[in-house]
Amino acid sequence: MMRLALTHPLHLVIGLTLWSLWFVAIYGGLSVACAVAPPAPAQGALTAINGVLGLLTAATTALLAWLAWACLQAARDELGRPRFVAAVSAGLYLFSAVSTLFVGIPVIGVPPCL
Amino acid sequence: MSETAHTATPQDPQRLHEEMQEVWGNPRGLKALTIVNHTTLGLRFMVTGMVFFLIGGILAMLVRTQLAFPDQEFMSPEIYNQVFTMHGTVMMFLFAIPMLEGLAIYMIPKMIGARDLVCPRLTSLGYWCYLFGGIILVSSLFLEMAPDSGWFMYTPLSSGEFAPGPGSDFWLLGITFIEISALSAGVELVVSILRTRTRGMSLDKMPLFAWYILAMALMIVVGFPPLILASIMLELERAVGMPFFEVAAGGDPILWQHLFWLFGHPEVYIIFLPAAGIVSTLIPVFAGRPIVGYRWVVVAIIVTGFISFGLWVHHMFTVGIPQLAQAFFSAASMLVAVPTAIQVFVWLATLWLGRPVMKLPMLWILGFLIIFVCGGLTGVMLALVPFNWQVHDTHFVVAHMHYVLVGGMLFPLMAGLYYWLPLFSGRMPSERLGRWGFWLTFLGFNATFLIMHWTGLLGMPRRIYTYETVMGWEIFNLLSSIGGFVMSAGIAMVLLDIALHFRFGRPAPRNPWNADTLEWANTLPPSPYNLVSLPTVHSRHPMWDDPDLPRSTAAGEHGLPGAPFGRRELWGSDPLTGKLREVIHIPTSSWWPFLAAAALAVVCVCLLVRMYPLAGIATLTAVGLLLRWSWENGAHPRAAPDARVAPGEPPLHSRTMDGPGLWAMSIALLANGSFFLSYLFGWFYLWTVSPEWRMPDTSPLSLPMMLMAGVALSAGAVWLEKLVNGLRRQDDRGLASGMLAITLLGGAQVALLVWVIWQADLAATETAHDAVLLLGLIYVLLHGALGATLTLLQALRVGYGYVSAEVPFEPAVVARLWRYNLVVYWIVLFAVVVMPMWLGGGA
Amino acid sequence: MAWLWWGMLAFSTVVLVVITALWLYAFRGGRRVDRSSRDEQRIARRWIIGGGLLLPGLSIVVLLAFGVPAGQRMLPLPLPDGQQAERIEVIGHQWWWEVRYPEAEGGEVVTSNQLVMPVGEPVDFHVTGEDVIHAFWIPRLGGKIDMIPGRTNVIRLEADFAGVFGAQCAEFCGAQHTNMQLHVEAMPRDDFEAWLAERQAPPEQSDDHAAARETFVEHCASCHRVAGVSDGQLGPDLSDIGDRVSLGAGRLAMEEGAISYWLRHHQQLKPGNRMPSHDHLDAETLDALGAWLETLSP
Incomplete structure (x- = not known):
C-alpha cells in the first residue's frame, strides 16, 4: 500500500473521520447488541458488550495517538506549508485520541442496555 | 473584443473597466431575473433573508403577547401553535442559513481574489428555489393552514392521522425546496474555496473566514440530506400511505427524530461557524495585529465540524435510549466546549496583545461574547443527562437556544454587516444611532431570555x-x-440606521478599517467583476503587505487583466498550494436557472394541492430545463468554442481533465452519499429497533434479475472509465459509439429494475419493510436513469463536436456519477436482499 | 439534584464574569509595551492552552464524573434485597392521562388524570403513548421520559415526602398540550393500599339517578368506562370521577356543579378536545348526568 505522506492535507480529516467511524461503531454496535442479546441487568457493567466496546475504544485511541505522534515528528522536519499541515493534523489526531478516550470512558461503569 | 496582448504594464483603468463591464455587466429590467453574478445574488439572498427575519420577528412578538399575561385569549390554541411553529421554522430555515449563505456568496470570491463563484448559474438556481420555497411556506400563514406541530415536526403528531390539514405538507415540501438552495450554495462554496483562490493563496494563507465557510459548506453538504430524506419519507407517508413511521405497520416514529436531529444538531454549528468566522475576521482588524494561533483556530474549526455530527441524540435523551449510549452522546456534547473555548481564548489573546479600538462592529462582538459564553455554559449543563431530563422541553431550553442562536449568530452577523457596509454601499456606518440600536437589542434580549431560564426552572413547559x-x-x-x-425596538433602530446610511453615510475611503484581507482591494461599492486583474498573494495579510492593491489591480497590473476574449474568466488553482492550474471560464446570465426553479415551484404547489399528474408533468419539465441548461457547456458556442488564452496563462479548464466541474460533481455526490447513508441507517434502524418490524422469510425481490441489472451497470461503468482513460491520452476513438453502448447498458439496468419492482408486487402501503425496500429501489432506479440519460447526451455532444479529445472534460464528470451508481447499487443489493437472506427475516 | 444545579450555576457565573472581565480589560488596556514576538507567542499559548484546553477540559471531566452516577438512580435496576418496586402504568392520550395499577391486590385498578403513589419507596412508571408522543414529567420528583406509541419506557421515581405534586405533559402533543396536567399524590404505603382497595369494587349505584345512568349508557358509554356500567375505552375512565380534584386534565377545578358546567362548555374551556359537544341534550338532562357522575366516588 502506498504510504500517505504525513504532510498530505488528507490527514486533516482522517483523524476525526476515524473518530466518527468509531463513534458509529460503538453506538450502532451497542444498539444492535442490546436489541439482539441484552445481558441481565444484574450483571451491571461487567458484560461482554462493555468489554468489546472498551477494547475497541482502547485500540482506536492507541491508533490515533500513534498517528498524532507521527505527524508531530513530521512537522518538526518541515517548514512552511507542509509544516502547517502536519502540525494541524497532529493537533487533530491528538484531539481525536483524547475524545475517543473521553467518550468511551463510561463503558467502565455503566450497564449497557438500561 | 480584440485580442490585444496583455502585459503587466499599467493600462488605462477606465478602458479596462469598460471592457470588463461589457462582459460582466448585469442586464436590467425583466432580464434582471437572469442575473447570475455573486455580488447581486448575495445581496438578494441577504435582503430576502432580512424580510423573512422581520416576519419571524413579528411571529415572536405575537408569542410574547400571548404569554405576557396568564389566561390570555389573544390567540386561539390552533393559531398559537401555528405561530410558534412558523417562528422557529422561518428563523432557522428562511433566515439564519440563507442569510449566512448570502454573506458567504457575497464575500468569499472577493476574499479569495476570484471574480465570481465557480458555478454562477447554480447560485441563481439556489436563490430562486429559496425565494419560491420561502413564499410557499410563508403563504400558509396567511391561508391559516400553517404547520402546527412544532418546528421539528415530530411524527405521529405531524402525520396524516393527527395533522390531516395541509400544514405539514407546506412544511415538508417548502423546506425540501429550500434545502435544494442550501445544498447548491454549499456545493459551490466548497468548490470555489478549494479551486478558485488567487495565485499563491495556499491552504495555510487562506483567510480564516474562508476556512469557516469551507467547514460550514461541507457541513451543509453532509448535514442537510438526512432531513431531505426524512421529509420525503414523511411526505410519502402522508400522501401515499407508505408507513415509514407507523408502529402498527412496522415503522417507528423515533426514526424521524434520529434523522431530524442528525440534521438539526449540525445545523446549529452551520449557523455558528460563519458567525464565528466574522468574529475571527473582525478581531484582528480592530486589534491591529494578526490573529494569534491561526493553527489553533483551524484545528477548532475542523473539530467542530466533525464532533457536531456526534451529538444529535442529546436532543433525544428522554426517548428511552440506554444509559450507556446516552453517556456517549453526553460526553461528545461536552467535548464541543473545547474548540469553542479555544476560539474564545484566541480572540482574547489577540485583543490582549493588540491595540484594540472600540468601533461599532466591536460593540456587537462584545455583546456576542457575553451572550454566547452564557449560552455555551447552559449548553454544557444541558449535555448532562440528569439535568437534561429535568429541564428538557421547558423554557430553560428555550432560553438556552436563543442565547446560542441569537448570541452566536445574530450579534456577529450585525457586527459583520456594520463592518462590511462600505463593501455594500461605499459608505461608512453611523456611530450614534447604531450604538442606540445595539444597547436596546442587547438589553432587551437579556431581559427576555435571562429571566426565561428561571421561568423554565420553575417548571414552565415550552x-x-x-x-x-x-x-x-x-x-x-x-x-x-x-x-x-x-x-x-433595537432591531428596528439598527435597520433604520442601515437604511439611512445608504443616503447619509460618509463616503468610505479605500480600506476604511485598515483590514488585511483581499475583499478590501475592491472598489467601494464593488463592481460585478470584483477585480480587473488578479493579484498574487504572499502572506495571510495581502492588504497589509501591499496597501496599494486597490489601485494596482484596477490598473490591470496583475494577472488575467481585462476580458480580452469576451469570456468571464477567473483563475483555477491547486487546492493545497495555490499554484495556478487553469483559467476557468464561467457562464453568463441565463434564463435556465429561473425557469428550472419556477418549474420546481410548480411541482411543489401541485403536490400541495394533490394534483399528482400535473406534478409529474412539471417534474419532467424541470428535468428537461435542467438538461437543456447543461447543454451550454464545453465547446458549445455559448460556452467556450475556442481555447485561446493569453500568453503565460494556464489552459482553459474545459480543455483539462480536472476542472472545477469534476469537484462540484464530487461534492454533490458527497451530499448524495450522505442521503444514501441516511437511507441505509433508516433500513438497519427499522430492522433492528422498530417494535413491530415484520420481514418476509424470503426476499420478494428476484436475486438473479437484480444481479443481471448489476452486471449491466458494472459493464457500463467500466467501459466509461476506459473511454475516460482514452481521453486522458488524447484518444477519442470510439467515443460516440461507446457512449451510445453505455447508454444501452444503463437502459438495460433500468429496464431490469423496473421488471424487478413490478414482479415483486410490494405492499408498500401495508408494511414499512416493503415501503423502505421500494424507496431504495426507486433511488437506484432514478440514478440509473440519470446515468443513462447523461451518457446519451454525451454521445450527442460528441456528434456536435462539443466533446472531443480537445474538449475532454465532461465524460470524466459523468464517469464519476457512474462510479457512484455502481457502488451504491451493490450496497443496496447486499443490504436489502443478500443480508436478510443471510441473517433470516426475524432479528 | 439541586446541589448539582447550584454548583453548576455558581461555576458558570464565575466563568462568565471572569471571561467578560478579561475581555473588557483587554479592550481598556490602553497603550501596551512592545513585546518581542517570542514573548507574544508565549503569552498567546498560555491563554489558549489554559483557557481553551484546560478550563473546558477539566470542567467537563468533573461534570461527567458527577453527572453519570447521578443518572443511575432513575434506572430500573433490580433492587438490592429482592424487593419489588411498585409498578404503575401511565398512558398518554390526546389530551388526558390513563393511569393503571396492574399489580394491585384484588385486581387491576384504573383511573385517569390523577396518580397516587406510595411515599418513601421506588416506583417504576411504565409509560407509553396511545396516539402521539407525550412525555411524563413530575418536576418535583425528577426527570422526564417520553411516552411513545408502540414502546414502553420505564422510569424509576421516588417521593421522599407525602404531598401533592403537579405534573404536566412535557412533549408538545397538539392543540391542547397545555391542558394536559396530572394530579400526583404521594401517601404512606397503608393509605395507598387503602386507596387502591376502595377502587376494587364498582361504585355503588342508587336508584335516584337511574335516568341519568340511562342517558350515560345511550350517549357516553361507547367512549367512557364506569365500572359496572359501561366499558368504553376512548375517553377517560370515570369510575371515581367524583373523587378527583379537576376536570379536563387540570382545566377546571372540581366542585359541585362543575361536571354539568364542563359538559356544556368543554369546547370553550378546552378547544379542540376530542369529546363532541352536547348541544343536542337539554340542560336538565346534562344537570342530572353531572349530578350522577359526581356521586361516583369510592
Missing part, C-alpha cells in the same frame, strides 16, 4: 399557549415580553 395565575410565572413572563418588545 409550547403551552397559556398558563394559570396559581403557577407563579406571571411576573417573569411579563418581564420577558417587555424585554422582547425592547429588543424589537
Whole structure:
C-alpha cells in the first residue's frame, strides 16, 4: 500500500473521520447488541458488550495517538506549508485520541442496555 | 473584443473597466431575473433573508403577547401553535442559513481574489428555489393552514392521522425546496474555496473566514440530506400511505427524530461557524495585529465540524435510549466546549496583545461574547443527562437556544454587516444611532431570555399557549415580553440606521478599517467583476503587505487583466498550494436557472394541492430545463468554442481533465452519499429497533434479475472509465459509439429494475419493510436513469463536436456519477436482499 | 439534584464574569509595551492552552464524573434485597392521562388524570403513548421520559415526602398540550393500599339517578368506562370521577356543579378536545348526568 505522506492535507480529516467511524461503531454496535442479546441487568457493567466496546475504544485511541505522534515528528522536519499541515493534523489526531478516550470512558461503569 | 496582448504594464483603468463591464455587466429590467453574478445574488439572498427575519420577528412578538399575561385569549390554541411553529421554522430555515449563505456568496470570491463563484448559474438556481420555497411556506400563514406541530415536526403528531390539514405538507415540501438552495450554495462554496483562490493563496494563507465557510459548506453538504430524506419519507407517508413511521405497520416514529436531529444538531454549528468566522475576521482588524494561533483556530474549526455530527441524540435523551449510549452522546456534547473555548481564548489573546479600538462592529462582538459564553455554559449543563431530563422541553431550553442562536449568530452577523457596509454601499456606518440600536437589542434580549431560564426552572413547559395565575410565572413572563418588545425596538433602530446610511453615510475611503484581507482591494461599492486583474498573494495579510492593491489591480497590473476574449474568466488553482492550474471560464446570465426553479415551484404547489399528474408533468419539465441548461457547456458556442488564452496563462479548464466541474460533481455526490447513508441507517434502524418490524422469510425481490441489472451497470461503468482513460491520452476513438453502448447498458439496468419492482408486487402501503425496500429501489432506479440519460447526451455532444479529445472534460464528470451508481447499487443489493437472506427475516 | 444545579450555576457565573472581565480589560488596556514576538507567542499559548484546553477540559471531566452516577438512580435496576418496586402504568392520550395499577391486590385498578403513589419507596412508571408522543414529567420528583406509541419506557421515581405534586405533559402533543396536567399524590404505603382497595369494587349505584345512568349508557358509554356500567375505552375512565380534584386534565377545578358546567362548555374551556359537544341534550338532562357522575366516588 502506498504510504500517505504525513504532510498530505488528507490527514486533516482522517483523524476525526476515524473518530466518527468509531463513534458509529460503538453506538450502532451497542444498539444492535442490546436489541439482539441484552445481558441481565444484574450483571451491571461487567458484560461482554462493555468489554468489546472498551477494547475497541482502547485500540482506536492507541491508533490515533500513534498517528498524532507521527505527524508531530513530521512537522518538526518541515517548514512552511507542509509544516502547517502536519502540525494541524497532529493537533487533530491528538484531539481525536483524547475524545475517543473521553467518550468511551463510561463503558467502565455503566450497564449497557438500561 | 480584440485580442490585444496583455502585459503587466499599467493600462488605462477606465478602458479596462469598460471592457470588463461589457462582459460582466448585469442586464436590467425583466432580464434582471437572469442575473447570475455573486455580488447581486448575495445581496438578494441577504435582503430576502432580512424580510423573512422581520416576519419571524413579528411571529415572536405575537408569542410574547400571548404569554405576557396568564389566561390570555389573544390567540386561539390552533393559531398559537401555528405561530410558534412558523417562528422557529422561518428563523432557522428562511433566515439564519440563507442569510449566512448570502454573506458567504457575497464575500468569499472577493476574499479569495476570484471574480465570481465557480458555478454562477447554480447560485441563481439556489436563490430562486429559496425565494419560491420561502413564499410557499410563508403563504400558509396567511391561508391559516400553517404547520402546527412544532418546528421539528415530530411524527405521529405531524402525520396524516393527527395533522390531516395541509400544514405539514407546506412544511415538508417548502423546506425540501429550500434545502435544494442550501445544498447548491454549499456545493459551490466548497468548490470555489478549494479551486478558485488567487495565485499563491495556499491552504495555510487562506483567510480564516474562508476556512469557516469551507467547514460550514461541507457541513451543509453532509448535514442537510438526512432531513431531505426524512421529509420525503414523511411526505410519502402522508400522501401515499407508505408507513415509514407507523408502529402498527412496522415503522417507528423515533426514526424521524434520529434523522431530524442528525440534521438539526449540525445545523446549529452551520449557523455558528460563519458567525464565528466574522468574529475571527473582525478581531484582528480592530486589534491591529494578526490573529494569534491561526493553527489553533483551524484545528477548532475542523473539530467542530466533525464532533457536531456526534451529538444529535442529546436532543433525544428522554426517548428511552440506554444509559450507556446516552453517556456517549453526553460526553461528545461536552467535548464541543473545547474548540469553542479555544476560539474564545484566541480572540482574547489577540485583543490582549493588540491595540484594540472600540468601533461599532466591536460593540456587537462584545455583546456576542457575553451572550454566547452564557449560552455555551447552559449548553454544557444541558449535555448532562440528569439535568437534561429535568429541564428538557421547558423554557430553560428555550432560553438556552436563543442565547446560542441569537448570541452566536445574530450579534456577529450585525457586527459583520456594520463592518462590511462600505463593501455594500461605499459608505461608512453611523456611530450614534447604531450604538442606540445595539444597547436596546442587547438589553432587551437579556431581559427576555435571562429571566426565561428561571421561568423554565420553575417548571414552565415550552409550547403551552397559556398558563394559570396559581403557577407563579406571571411576573417573569411579563418581564420577558417587555424585554422582547425592547429588543424589537433595537432591531428596528439598527435597520433604520442601515437604511439611512445608504443616503447619509460618509463616503468610505479605500480600506476604511485598515483590514488585511483581499475583499478590501475592491472598489467601494464593488463592481460585478470584483477585480480587473488578479493579484498574487504572499502572506495571510495581502492588504497589509501591499496597501496599494486597490489601485494596482484596477490598473490591470496583475494577472488575467481585462476580458480580452469576451469570456468571464477567473483563475483555477491547486487546492493545497495555490499554484495556478487553469483559467476557468464561467457562464453568463441565463434564463435556465429561473425557469428550472419556477418549474420546481410548480411541482411543489401541485403536490400541495394533490394534483399528482400535473406534478409529474412539471417534474419532467424541470428535468428537461435542467438538461437543456447543461447543454451550454464545453465547446458549445455559448460556452467556450475556442481555447485561446493569453500568453503565460494556464489552459482553459474545459480543455483539462480536472476542472472545477469534476469537484462540484464530487461534492454533490458527497451530499448524495450522505442521503444514501441516511437511507441505509433508516433500513438497519427499522430492522433492528422498530417494535413491530415484520420481514418476509424470503426476499420478494428476484436475486438473479437484480444481479443481471448489476452486471449491466458494472459493464457500463467500466467501459466509461476506459473511454475516460482514452481521453486522458488524447484518444477519442470510439467515443460516440461507446457512449451510445453505455447508454444501452444503463437502459438495460433500468429496464431490469423496473421488471424487478413490478414482479415483486410490494405492499408498500401495508408494511414499512416493503415501503423502505421500494424507496431504495426507486433511488437506484432514478440514478440509473440519470446515468443513462447523461451518457446519451454525451454521445450527442460528441456528434456536435462539443466533446472531443480537445474538449475532454465532461465524460470524466459523468464517469464519476457512474462510479457512484455502481457502488451504491451493490450496497443496496447486499443490504436489502443478500443480508436478510443471510441473517433470516426475524432479528 | 439541586446541589448539582447550584454548583453548576455558581461555576458558570464565575466563568462568565471572569471571561467578560478579561475581555473588557483587554479592550481598556490602553497603550501596551512592545513585546518581542517570542514573548507574544508565549503569552498567546498560555491563554489558549489554559483557557481553551484546560478550563473546558477539566470542567467537563468533573461534570461527567458527577453527572453519570447521578443518572443511575432513575434506572430500573433490580433492587438490592429482592424487593419489588411498585409498578404503575401511565398512558398518554390526546389530551388526558390513563393511569393503571396492574399489580394491585384484588385486581387491576384504573383511573385517569390523577396518580397516587406510595411515599418513601421506588416506583417504576411504565409509560407509553396511545396516539402521539407525550412525555411524563413530575418536576418535583425528577426527570422526564417520553411516552411513545408502540414502546414502553420505564422510569424509576421516588417521593421522599407525602404531598401533592403537579405534573404536566412535557412533549408538545397538539392543540391542547397545555391542558394536559396530572394530579400526583404521594401517601404512606397503608393509605395507598387503602386507596387502591376502595377502587376494587364498582361504585355503588342508587336508584335516584337511574335516568341519568340511562342517558350515560345511550350517549357516553361507547367512549367512557364506569365500572359496572359501561366499558368504553376512548375517553377517560370515570369510575371515581367524583373523587378527583379537576376536570379536563387540570382545566377546571372540581366542585359541585362543575361536571354539568364542563359538559356544556368543554369546547370553550378546552378547544379542540376530542369529546363532541352536547348541544343536542337539554340542560336538565346534562344537570342530572353531572349530578350522577359526581356521586361516583369510592
